[in-house]
Amino acid sequence: MDTVNSLLIHGANALLWLWDAIGSLLGRLWSALDAILDPILSPVLAVLNPACTVVGDVVYAVLSPVPVWFGLTVLSLLAGVVMLVAFRYVSNQEAIGRAKDDIKANLLTLKLYKDDLRVMFHAQGRLLWAILRLQRYMLTPVLVMLLPMLLGLAQMGTRYQWRPLHSGERTLIRMKLDESLEFAENGRFAADMRYAEDTTYTPVADAKPGVTLEGCAGLIVEVGPIPGGGEMVWRVRGGEPGRYQLRFHAGDDVIEKELVVGEGLRRVSATRVGSDWTTQLLHPAERRLPDRTGVESIEIVYPGVDSRVYGANWWVLSFFVISMAAALILKPVFRVRF
Amino acid sequence: MHTSRTARRIVLLAALVTLLLPAHAFAYIGPGAGFAVGTTLVAFFTAFLSGLVAIFLWPARWLFRFLRGRRAHARARVKRFVILGLDGMEPTLADRFMAEGKMPNLSRLAEKGTFRRLGTTLPPLSPVAWSTFLTGCNPGKHGIFDFLTRSKQSYLPALSSVSIQGTSRVWRLGSYRIPVGKPSIRLLRHGKPFWNVLGEHGIFSSVLRVPITFPPEPFRGVLLSAMCVPDLRGSQGTFTYYTTKPATEGEYIGGERIHVKREGNVIRADLIGPENEIREDGGAMRCPFEVTIVGKDEVVVRVSGETHRLGLRQYTPWVKVTFKAGLGIKVRGICEFLLLRIEPEFELYVTPIQIDPDKPALPISHPSVYCTYLSKAQGLYATLGLAEDTWSLNAGILDDETYLHQCLETDAERETMFFDALDKVRRGLCVCVFDGTDRIQHMFWRYIDPDHPADDGKTEGRQRGAIEELYTRMDDLVGRTMDACDDEGTVLMVISDHGFNAFRRGVDLNVWLEQNGYLVLKPEGRGRKYLAGVDWSKTKAYCLGLAGIWLNVRGRESQGIVEPDEAGKLRDELCEKLGGLRDDSTGEIAVMRAFNSHKVYRGPYRKDGPDIIVGFNRGYRVSWEAAIGQPTDCLFHDNTKAWSGDHCIDPKLVPGVLFCNRKIEDDSPRLIDLGATALDMFGVAVPAQMDGRPLTVADSDGTFPSNGRPDGSHGAGVSTGSTVEKASGAA
Known part of the structure; x- marks a missing residue:
C-alpha cells in the first residue's frame, strides 16, 4: 500500500512539474511573441479602437429600441453568419x-475492423494525423477572423460586461502605477497623501509632486487615495447621472478617465489602459494612456450587468451558443465544411 | 520561396502559441474558433475513447470467440485467401499475350504456381457464374439462370436476382403520402455464400463488388454490392442525353433523350430522378441544372450548389445531386456530366444517376456504413451494378474514348478499394471482382475480329488496341497484387467467371420458334417488344432474355397451353431440333447444342429457369430483338453494334481462367469448386448443400498434403454425407 501511495505521490508530483514546465515554456514563448507583436499592434489598435467604438455606438443606437436580450441574439446570429461566410472564403475548404x-474514414475503420489491433492502431495514428492537419487548416481562418472577432467582442463587452454606476452607489477607483518607478527615492508620487475636504487630493506639506483627482458632479470621493501594492485606490460614490471625464493630475501631467453614472445599457469603459496591445484589445472604448506618465492603468470597478442571458460573463456564453448554432444550422445553406 | 515558407511557419507557430495561452482564451470564443475547437476535439475524443474501448474489449471479444468454439484459423492451412476476379478474362487471349511477353506477371504466376482453364456455368453469364462461385451451388440451387426472368402472369421481363418494392403502408397528409416502414428489397438468389460459412467460424472476409450480392446479407466481414444494384431511378442504368437537336424518331435502350433550348449562352434542364412516392401527383423528382457556355469549347455546369468548368469531351468528377421530395425529404445521388458538343448543336451526356455511397438511399454494403467508409477514404465512386454505360456506346452517344474513360475510372476506383482491403485484411478472405475486363471486351471485340460486321475497317485510332491494353493493365494489377500478397501464408487466385468470344450474328429464337410452329404472332404483332405481339392461345414456347427458351405451360404461365405432362417431351424435342442449327448465309453451325434445364440442373429451383438453355457456337448469340421479346422477320441478324463480343454461348467454348500462386493438382478445376476450396483451406467443413468440391492446393512449401489433406481426410470434410456432390449443372 505504501508503495502504491508513494507511486501516486511521485506520479502526481511529476505531473505537476510537467504542468509547471509547460506553463513556464508557454510563458516564455508568449513573452518573446509579445515583444515582437507589441510595437506592431499597439499603434494599429490605437487607430482601430476609436473607429470600432464609433461603429459600436451606431449599432447599439440602432438596437436601442429592442430588448437587450434580443439585440444580443441578433448580433450573435449575424456574427455566426458573417464568420461562416468568412470561413468559407478564407479557409481551404477542399483540404x-x-x-x-480522413477523420471519418479512420473512425469508421475503428468500427469496421475492431478485431484487428494492428489495423486499429494504424487507424488511430492516421486519425491523429488527420486531426492535426485539420487543426492546421483551421488555423488560417481562425487567425484571419481573430482580430475582427476580438474587436467586435470587446465592443460588446463594453455594453454587456459592466453597467453604469448608479447615483449614490459605492465603488473603487484604482490607479495602477508603473512598477519600474522608484517612488520613495525620486519622490514623484508621494506615498503620504492627504485627503482634502474639497475632494481634491493634495500632496503632503513637503511639496513632493503627487496625484490629484478633480472633483465633478458625477462622483463623490469618500476615501483615498490609499497607496499600496503599486497602486492608489479611491473609494467613491456615484453622483449625478451622466458621462464625465475624470481628471487626474500627476505632477505636470493631466490624465483623463471616463466615468458613466446612470441606468440601463450604455457603453462603459471600466479601464483606461496603457500601450500594451493585449489590454488595449480588451478595453477599446478610451484612448490609451500617454507614455511616461508613470500610470499603467486607471480602473473604475463598475458593477457587472445582472442577467443570466446577457449579463456579465453570461453574454459571452450566450453569444457563443447562438453564433455557433447559427453557423451549424446554416452550414449546409452556405456549403461550408468545418 | 524557402524564406517565405519559413516565415509563414514562424507566424503560424506564433499564432498557435497565442491561441494556446490560457490568458487569451477570450480570443478563442466565437464561431471561427469554435469550429476549430469543436470539430477537432470531438474527433480527438471520439478517437481516443473508441481506441480505448476497442483495446480493452479486444481480449474479451477474443475470449468470447474462443469459448464459443470459434477459434478461427486453428485448422487453417492458409492465413489469407485472396481471390482477384477479372470478369470475362479469356484464356486464349491470356495465352497469346503471355507468349508475346506482354503479361509478365501472369506468366510468373503461372510458372510459380498454376494456370488452368476454369470450367464455367451453364449458361456462362456473369450473374449465373458469380452466383455459382459464391454459393458453390449449381443454378438449380441458387435460382439464378440469367439477368432476367419473366413474370408468369404477364410474361414481362423482370430482374432475376432482386425484387424492390416500396412500402405499402402510408399515412396520408393532404396531398402527401408518408411511407411508414422501409421498402422491401429482396434478394432472389438462394444459397449461402461461402464467406457467410467462414464468418460462422470466426473468419473475417472483405468482399468487393462480387455480382449478385445486392441487397447485402449480414455476415462477419465487409461487403460492397455490385451487379444488380440499381440507379436512383430503380433501373439498371439509365443515361440521359440532352441536346438542342430537333427531335428524331427512335429511342435508346438504357437511356433517355431530352430536348433542350438554348437561351443565349444558357441551357437549363432537369436531371430526372426517382418517382416521388410521397406526393400523389408526384411524378419523377427533378433536380434543375444550368449550363452556361463560356467559350468556344467550354461550359460551366451549375447543379445542386456545385459549379464545374467543363471542356469539350471532358467529364466532371462525380457530382452530388439532390432530389427534393417535399416535407424536407431528400434523395441523394451522384452522376457525371460529359460535354459532347457545343456547336452546331448542344449535346450533353449525363451518366445514370447512381446511389450516393456517402448517404445511400438503398443498402449497398454490409455493414451499412462500409460504403460510407469507402467514400470517405477514397472519394465518391460508382455504385451502379453495371457502372460502365455500354448502352450509350451502343447508341452512338459516347464514342470509344469517352466510354473507355468510364471503364478506366471504375477500375481505378475498384483498385483503391481492393488494395485498401488487402492492407486491412491480413487474416481471412479477400475477394474483389473487376468488371472492366468484361465491359471492354464486350464493346471492343470488333477490333480484334477482322470479320466482325461491326468493324467497317475505317475506325482507326488508339482504341483498336483497347483489349491488348486491358490485358496488360490487368497484368500490372496482378503484379501489384502479388507484391501485396508475397507472404507465405497468402494464397492468391486470379480467376475469371467465363471467357469471351465474338458476337457477329444474332439468332432470333422467336423467329425460329415461329418458323417451326411453336410460336404464333397476333396480326400486327411482329416487332412489338416484351412479347406483346405474341398470341398466347397458340404459342407453346417463347424466348426472352439471353439464356434460352421458356415453355408456355398450363398452370404455370397465366395463359399456358402446354400440358405439364407433355412439357418434358416438348423440351427434348426442342433440344433436338435446335442442336446443330445452321446459318445458311455463312454455312456455320449457329447452335452447338441445347440443354433441357430440368435434366441438367439439380435442386429445388431448377424449374424456375428457362426450360431450354441454348448453347450457341462461337460468333453467335441470342439476337438483341429476341432478348427483349421482339420478334422480327429474319432468323439471323448481323450484329453491327459496338457490343461486339459476348460469352453467352456453349460453356465448353468459353471457359474462364484460374491462376494461382500455388500448385493445384486438379486438371479440370471449375468455378463451382472455388468456394469449397476456400472453406477447405481455412479448415472449415464444406456444407453438404454445396455442389463444388475442394481443389487440392499445395502448401506454401510446394508439397501437396497426403491424400489431398494433411490429416489424410478428404479436406476439412463435408458436414453431412460422405462425398461432395458433383454439380451436374456446372459445365
Whole structure:
C-alpha cells in the first residue's frame, strides 16, 4: 500500500512539474511573441479602437429600441453568419473536407475492423494525423477572423460586461502605477497623501509632486487615495447621472478617465489602459494612456450587468451558443465544411 | 520561396502559441474558433475513447470467440485467401499475350504456381457464374439462370436476382403520402455464400463488388454490392442525353433523350430522378441544372450548389445531386456530366444517376456504413451494378474514348478499394471482382475480329488496341497484387467467371420458334417488344432474355397451353431440333447444342429457369430483338453494334481462367469448386448443400498434403454425407 501511495505521490508530483514546465515554456514563448507583436499592434489598435467604438455606438443606437436580450441574439446570429461566410472564403475548404473525410474514414475503420489491433492502431495514428492537419487548416481562418472577432467582442463587452454606476452607489477607483518607478527615492508620487475636504487630493506639506483627482458632479470621493501594492485606490460614490471625464493630475501631467453614472445599457469603459496591445484589445472604448506618465492603468470597478442571458460573463456564453448554432444550422445553406 | 515558407511557419507557430495561452482564451470564443475547437476535439475524443474501448474489449471479444468454439484459423492451412476476379478474362487471349511477353506477371504466376482453364456455368453469364462461385451451388440451387426472368402472369421481363418494392403502408397528409416502414428489397438468389460459412467460424472476409450480392446479407466481414444494384431511378442504368437537336424518331435502350433550348449562352434542364412516392401527383423528382457556355469549347455546369468548368469531351468528377421530395425529404445521388458538343448543336451526356455511397438511399454494403467508409477514404465512386454505360456506346452517344474513360475510372476506383482491403485484411478472405475486363471486351471485340460486321475497317485510332491494353493493365494489377500478397501464408487466385468470344450474328429464337410452329404472332404483332405481339392461345414456347427458351405451360404461365405432362417431351424435342442449327448465309453451325434445364440442373429451383438453355457456337448469340421479346422477320441478324463480343454461348467454348500462386493438382478445376476450396483451406467443413468440391492446393512449401489433406481426410470434410456432390449443372 505504501508503495502504491508513494507511486501516486511521485506520479502526481511529476505531473505537476510537467504542468509547471509547460506553463513556464508557454510563458516564455508568449513573452518573446509579445515583444515582437507589441510595437506592431499597439499603434494599429490605437487607430482601430476609436473607429470600432464609433461603429459600436451606431449599432447599439440602432438596437436601442429592442430588448437587450434580443439585440444580443441578433448580433450573435449575424456574427455566426458573417464568420461562416468568412470561413468559407478564407479557409481551404477542399483540404478541410479531405481532412474531415480522413477523420471519418479512420473512425469508421475503428468500427469496421475492431478485431484487428494492428489495423486499429494504424487507424488511430492516421486519425491523429488527420486531426492535426485539420487543426492546421483551421488555423488560417481562425487567425484571419481573430482580430475582427476580438474587436467586435470587446465592443460588446463594453455594453454587456459592466453597467453604469448608479447615483449614490459605492465603488473603487484604482490607479495602477508603473512598477519600474522608484517612488520613495525620486519622490514623484508621494506615498503620504492627504485627503482634502474639497475632494481634491493634495500632496503632503513637503511639496513632493503627487496625484490629484478633480472633483465633478458625477462622483463623490469618500476615501483615498490609499497607496499600496503599486497602486492608489479611491473609494467613491456615484453622483449625478451622466458621462464625465475624470481628471487626474500627476505632477505636470493631466490624465483623463471616463466615468458613466446612470441606468440601463450604455457603453462603459471600466479601464483606461496603457500601450500594451493585449489590454488595449480588451478595453477599446478610451484612448490609451500617454507614455511616461508613470500610470499603467486607471480602473473604475463598475458593477457587472445582472442577467443570466446577457449579463456579465453570461453574454459571452450566450453569444457563443447562438453564433455557433447559427453557423451549424446554416452550414449546409452556405456549403461550408468545418 | 524557402524564406517565405519559413516565415509563414514562424507566424503560424506564433499564432498557435497565442491561441494556446490560457490568458487569451477570450480570443478563442466565437464561431471561427469554435469550429476549430469543436470539430477537432470531438474527433480527438471520439478517437481516443473508441481506441480505448476497442483495446480493452479486444481480449474479451477474443475470449468470447474462443469459448464459443470459434477459434478461427486453428485448422487453417492458409492465413489469407485472396481471390482477384477479372470478369470475362479469356484464356486464349491470356495465352497469346503471355507468349508475346506482354503479361509478365501472369506468366510468373503461372510458372510459380498454376494456370488452368476454369470450367464455367451453364449458361456462362456473369450473374449465373458469380452466383455459382459464391454459393458453390449449381443454378438449380441458387435460382439464378440469367439477368432476367419473366413474370408468369404477364410474361414481362423482370430482374432475376432482386425484387424492390416500396412500402405499402402510408399515412396520408393532404396531398402527401408518408411511407411508414422501409421498402422491401429482396434478394432472389438462394444459397449461402461461402464467406457467410467462414464468418460462422470466426473468419473475417472483405468482399468487393462480387455480382449478385445486392441487397447485402449480414455476415462477419465487409461487403460492397455490385451487379444488380440499381440507379436512383430503380433501373439498371439509365443515361440521359440532352441536346438542342430537333427531335428524331427512335429511342435508346438504357437511356433517355431530352430536348433542350438554348437561351443565349444558357441551357437549363432537369436531371430526372426517382418517382416521388410521397406526393400523389408526384411524378419523377427533378433536380434543375444550368449550363452556361463560356467559350468556344467550354461550359460551366451549375447543379445542386456545385459549379464545374467543363471542356469539350471532358467529364466532371462525380457530382452530388439532390432530389427534393417535399416535407424536407431528400434523395441523394451522384452522376457525371460529359460535354459532347457545343456547336452546331448542344449535346450533353449525363451518366445514370447512381446511389450516393456517402448517404445511400438503398443498402449497398454490409455493414451499412462500409460504403460510407469507402467514400470517405477514397472519394465518391460508382455504385451502379453495371457502372460502365455500354448502352450509350451502343447508341452512338459516347464514342470509344469517352466510354473507355468510364471503364478506366471504375477500375481505378475498384483498385483503391481492393488494395485498401488487402492492407486491412491480413487474416481471412479477400475477394474483389473487376468488371472492366468484361465491359471492354464486350464493346471492343470488333477490333480484334477482322470479320466482325461491326468493324467497317475505317475506325482507326488508339482504341483498336483497347483489349491488348486491358490485358496488360490487368497484368500490372496482378503484379501489384502479388507484391501485396508475397507472404507465405497468402494464397492468391486470379480467376475469371467465363471467357469471351465474338458476337457477329444474332439468332432470333422467336423467329425460329415461329418458323417451326411453336410460336404464333397476333396480326400486327411482329416487332412489338416484351412479347406483346405474341398470341398466347397458340404459342407453346417463347424466348426472352439471353439464356434460352421458356415453355408456355398450363398452370404455370397465366395463359399456358402446354400440358405439364407433355412439357418434358416438348423440351427434348426442342433440344433436338435446335442442336446443330445452321446459318445458311455463312454455312456455320449457329447452335452447338441445347440443354433441357430440368435434366441438367439439380435442386429445388431448377424449374424456375428457362426450360431450354441454348448453347450457341462461337460468333453467335441470342439476337438483341429476341432478348427483349421482339420478334422480327429474319432468323439471323448481323450484329453491327459496338457490343461486339459476348460469352453467352456453349460453356465448353468459353471457359474462364484460374491462376494461382500455388500448385493445384486438379486438371479440370471449375468455378463451382472455388468456394469449397476456400472453406477447405481455412479448415472449415464444406456444407453438404454445396455442389463444388475442394481443389487440392499445395502448401506454401510446394508439397501437396497426403491424400489431398494433411490429416489424410478428404479436406476439412463435408458436414453431412460422405462425398461432395458433383454439380451436374456446372459445365
